[in-house]
Amino acid sequence: xxxxxxxxxxxxxxxxxxxxxxxxxxxxxxxxxxxxxxxxxxxxxxxxxxxxxxxxxxxxxxxxxxxxxxxxxxxxxxxxxxxxxxxxxxxxxxxxxxxxxxxxxxxxxxxxxxxxxxxxxxxxxxxxxxxxxxxxxxxxxxxxxxxxxxxxxxxxxxxxxxxxxxxxxxxxxxxxxxxxxxxxxxxxxxxxxxxxxxxxxxxxxxxxxxxxxxxxxxxxxxxxxxxxxxxxxxxxxxxxxxxxxxxxxxxxx
Amino acid sequence: xxxxxxxxxxxxxxxxxxxxxxxxxxxxxxxxxxxxxxxxxxxxxxxxxxxxxxxxxxxxxxxxxxxxxxxxxxxxxxxxxxxxxxxxxxxxxxxxxxxxxxxxxxxxxxxxxxxxxxxxxxxxxxxxxxxxxxxxxxxxxxxxxxxxxxxxxxxxxxxxxxxxxxxxxxxxxxxxxxxxxxxxxxxxxxxxxxxxxxxxxxxxxxxxxxxxxxxxxxxxxxxxxxxxxxxxxxxxxxxxxxxxxxxxxxxxxxxxxxxxxxxxxxxxxxxxxxxxxxxxxxxxxxxxxxxxxxxxxxxxxxxxxxxxxxxxxxxxxxxxxxxxxxxxxxxxxxxxxxxxxxxxxxxxxxxxxxxxxxx
Amino acid sequence: xxxxxxxxxxxxxxxxxxxxxxxxxxxxxxxxxxxxxxxxxxxxxxxxxxxxxxxxxxxxxxxxxxxxxxxxxxx
Numbered sequence: 001x002x003x004x005x006x007x008x009x010x011x012x013x014x015x016x017x018x019x020x021x022x023x024x025x026x027x028x029x030x031x032x033x034x035x036x037x038x039x040x041x042x043x044x045x046x047x048x049x050x051x052x053x054x055x056x057x058x059x060x061x062x063x064x065x066x067x068x069x070x071x072x073x074x075x076x077x078x079x080x081x082x083x084x085x086x087x088x089x090x091x092x093x094x095x096x097x098x099x100x101x102x103x104x105x106x107x108x109x110x111x112x113x114x115x116x117x118x119x120x121x122x123x124x125x126x127x128x129x130x131x132x133x134x135x136x137x138x139x140x141x142x143x144x145x146x147x148x149x150x151x152x153x154x155x156x157x158x159x160x161x162x163x164x165x166x167x168x169x170x171x172x173x174x175x176x177x178x179x180x181x182x183x184x185x186x187x188x189x190x191x192x193x194x195x196x197x198x199x200x201x202x203x204x205x206x207x208x209x210x211x212x213x214x215x216x217x218x219x220x221x222x223x224x225x226x227x228x229x230x231x232x233x234x235x236x237x238x239x240x241x242x243x244x245x246x247x248x249x250x251x252x253x
Numbered sequence: 254x255x256x257x258x259x260x261x262x263x264x265x266x267x268x269x270x271x272x273x274x275x276x277x278x279x280x281x282x283x284x285x286x287x288x289x290x291x292x293x294x295x296x297x298x299x300x301x302x303x304x305x306x307x308x309x310x311x312x313x314x315x316x317x318x319x320x321x322x323x324x325x326x327x328x329x330x331x332x333x334x335x336x337x338x339x340x341x342x343x344x345x346x347x348x349x350x351x352x353x354x355x356x357x358x359x360x361x362x363x364x365x366x367x368x369x370x371x372x373x374x375x376x377x378x379x380x381x382x383x384x385x386x387x388x389x390x391x392x393x394x395x396x397x398x399x400x401x402x403x404x405x406x407x408x409x410x411x412x413x414x415x416x417x418x419x420x421x422x423x424x425x426x427x428x429x430x431x432x433x434x435x436x437x438x439x440x441x442x443x444x445x446x447x448x449x450x451x452x453x454x455x456x457x458x459x460x461x462x463x464x465x466x467x468x469x470x471x472x473x474x475x476x477x478x479x480x481x482x483x484x485x486x487x488x489x490x491x492x493x494x495x496x497x498x499x500x501x502x503x504x505x506x507x508x509x510x511x512x513x514x515x516x517x518x519x520x521x522x523x524x525x526x527x528x529x530x531x532x533x534x535x536x537x538x539x540x541x542x543x544x545x546x547x548x549x550x551x552x553x554x555x556x557x558x559x560x561x562x563x564x565x566x567x568x569x570x571x572x573x574x575x576x577x578x579x580x581x582x583x584x585x586x587x588x589x590x591x592x593x594x595x596x597x598x599x600x601x602x603x604x605x606x607x608x609x610x611x612x
Numbered sequence: 613x614x615x616x617x618x619x620x621x622x623x624x625x626x627x628x629x630x631x632x633x634x635x636x637x638x639x640x641x642x643x644x645x646x647x648x649x650x651x652x653x654x655x656x657x658x659x660x661x662x663x664x665x666x667x668x669x670x671x672x673x674x675x676x677x678x679x680x681x682x683x684x685x686x687x
Contacts, residue, residue, distance in 0.1 A: 074321075
């Protein structure tokens with residue numbers, strides 16, 4: 001059967017969601033952000049929430065998330081997205097409010113805002129991209145950087161006596177009474193992506209059902225920062241990142 | 254309905270006026286000498302009446318970013334703090350200015366630098382009018398001199414903030430915040446509905462409807478050509494505000510030999526100094542800037558004409574005096590009088606300063 | 613038993629040649645263009661072995677740039 005006979009609208013089984021617009025993403029080839037953006041767009045589309053979604057973008061690579069997902073966005077100051085989202089949600093309680101943050105934004109400069117928004121049980125979802133490095137500024141050490149991992153600000157590898165330990169912010173947030181759902185996912189295979197989609201969807205549903213704060217940590221690659229090819233970065237992630245940050249639910253109430 | 258006169262602190266008046274102004278939210282963090290604002294709001298429970306949200310944040314940083322978040326949704330939101338807390342809020346204030354967000358910020362000034370003192374001061378004039386956060390931006394700055402003005406400037410501040418899509422600050426001090434005076438609270442204004450906000454603030458992040466592109470609230474722009482245009486648009490707006498919104502009060506200026514320029518609580522002290530000086534045969538006038546930005550430059554120049562000298566009285570080491578000197582352009586002597594460390598000067602000290610420095 | 617046949621299209625100009633779809637494909641359908649590049653200079657993905665495609669959409673799902681559309685028919 002000829003390929004052109006198969007490629008017909010009635011046979012379409014997969015395409016990017018309409019809410020992910022046609023702007024070319026500024027992300028590096030193979031960056032996990034693109035996949036997560038696609039999931040977010042897909043879920044908002046499937047939930048029919050476009051008209052009632054307020055998304056909050058961070059400072060970091062995902063600062064420009066607002067260029068790609070066609071919903072209303074607030075771009076927050078570095079680390080302050082959970083505070084921004086707190087007000088957006090409290091002032092618009094029937095809307096879907098979520099933040100999209102990296103590990104530098106959420107687990108370093110924004111630790112206080114993150115912990116307190118979660119502790120208050122704000123009815124928001126926090127999508128947390130953990131790739132163990134600062135991408136936007138050029139590959140510096142993050143709180144989540146693995147022990148021994150080389151970055152431009154720990155060029156001889158992260159040493160605990162010098163730099164402390166990889167911060168398990170997911171575990172920390174799971175301890176708080178305000179969170180209802182804390183899960184650690186990844187997007188390196190089609191199966192993982194399907195699971196991650198379910199997790200984000202559950203987070204969004206929790207937010208709409210006023211169950212408290214949902215945190216979807218997505219262990220991701222930064223192949224440019226890690227200085228590897230995208231496919232090698234996926235392998236390195238499963239072998240090293242997953243050992244430090246195991247997959248699965250940390251809390252689901 | 255006859256006016257209801259109440260006796261309350263300036264900080265309490267702010268809280269009551271906020272509820273009555275139809276504010277959608279207040280986000281704050283306790284700090285002396287302004288904590289009564291949030292305490293009063295919490296006691297009044299406006300979320301049960303007008304639906305106003307009141308939240309105690311974990312820090313001043315969080316509070317101003319909550320204001321940013323609320324303002325991005327087109328809501329009327331405010332925060333309050335005192336000098337060290339306002340320093341912490343500067344990042345968020347710069348973001349609000351950069352993203353052209355209407356919001357209201359109250360600073361009940363105390364002495365600094367550093368943790369300084371909890372006693373009154375006016376030492377944040379530079380911070381408020383000359384910068385504060387990073388970037389080329391301006392705040393609309395209102396300086397109340399009475400508890401009544403504390404109450405009145407909430408509506409005025411919100412109205413100007415929404416008219417120009419710009420943060421407005423009420424620059425008060427520990428004297429006005431803490432002192433009790435009679436006040437007539439403003440009448441209630443309805444909070445806006447979602448439909449009204451969508452219609453009146455079409456730029457706001459309220460959820461994208463199919464008839465429009467997504468709204469993105471940001472101060473970020475990577476293209477320098479576009480960013481320059483954004484900056485020029487801000488500057489054009491500031492020029493418009495300077496042309497339209499200067500407010501001041503001229504007291505006894507005609508026929509006076511000496512002009513005093515003072516704002517806030519210091520202006521009240523100078524008013525008393527006018528009476529004291531009169532007994533000694535010294536004719537003093539007072540120009541009280543109500544808007545510190547835009548600054549009443551022309552009014553000061555006009556009222557300084559024919560005077561023997563100008564005394565700029567401030568509860569600081571000399572900050573507003575720079576703007577007064579620019580206003581009169583070296584045409585007559587301009588001297589500063591102030592006390593520091595949280596000391597509030599007496600009217601007698603003001604008269605003594607006139608005699609010592611200008612006569 | 614019904615046989616399933618699939619096919620994909622790649623938005624070649626959007627593709628950044630990251631190779632993740634090539635790795636994700638269970639049927640060895642995809643490859644990066646060995647010579648041809650798009651406007652941005654990337655060797656973009658294409659169906660090197662179109663007959664193998666089963667329309668599973670793994671390539672589309674893992675594509676970070678949303679370049680791939682997947683089609684499927686039951687024969």
